[in-house]
Amino acid sequence: MIDFSIEWRARPEWREISPLGKVPVLFDGDTKMYESGAMMDYVLAKYGNGALQPEPGSSDHAEYLHWHWFAEATFSRPLGEIVNHGREFPGEKRIDAVVAEMANRGVLAGQMVADHLQGRAYLLGDTFTAADISMGYTIMLLENFVPDKFPEGLRAYWDRLQARPAYQKATSG
Ligand SMILES: N[C@@H](CCC(=O)N[C@@H](CS)C(=O)NCC(=O)O)C(=O)O
Known part of the structure; x- marks a missing residue:
């Protein structure tokens, strides 16, 4: 959870993490992402063990x-x-x-x-x-x-x- 105020998200520290100042952001080891649908695809591929989506290609x-x-x-x-x-x-x-x-x-x-x-x-x-x-x-x-x-x-x-x-x-x- 972060402070969603414009002022907080304008801080250089947050812009370093999320250049447009948006949420969400995902960190996983050395991986950093700031696009939510892509995060979901990544999490399912890496940790999902086939859960929450049909067989790819079907x-x-x-x-x-x-x-x-x-x-x-x-x-x-x-x-x-x-x-x-x-x-x-x-x-x-x-x-x-x-x-x-x-x-x-x-x-x-x-x-x-x-x-x-x-x-x-x-x-x-x-x-x-x-x-x-x-x-x-x-x-x-x-x-x-x-x-x-x-x-x-x-x-x-x-x-x-x-x-x-x-x-x-x-x-x-
Ligand atoms: N397509 C991006 C959209 C990110 C986005 O626009 N997030 C909104 C919150 S849902 C936000 O941070 N809005 C504040 C702003 O744009 O200043 C994603 O799904 O991650």
Whole structure:
């Protein structure tokens, strides 16, 4: 856990670790990474023993990769822009029209995921995978930043993810 304030993340010590000042960062021995989806792939490859993802190269694995990357590369982008344009750095102005448009885009992506989840407990069906971890994080952003338009079709899935003991352990501080 780090101090998420702009001031703390602007410190040269943190910029040395994370050049854009962002989180998260992973250290594993001499390895350092600051891209979350890539960290997950690395952790699964090194420590996963086949857990949390289908057999690499299978069609289920393609579907797994699709959702794992959709969550961070497409769905979370407009939500990140809500953060970027919803605050004022020195010399910058909040841009409300961008915030509203990015909220719309986030809700559209969330609705698309809700449509996919109809009749499924998890993104790939009955089995929880690491793609649900990526997606859960992005759904948390959507709920935080666009609470009034949160797609109801995501609710049961999001509740299911939050009820997992691993989620509770990870978020209990
Ligand atoms: N694609 C990157 C995104 C990292 C990112 O934007 N992190 C956010 C928190 S979720 C952050 O640090 N935002 C603060 C900022 O950009 O100043 C990843 O998944 O690691």
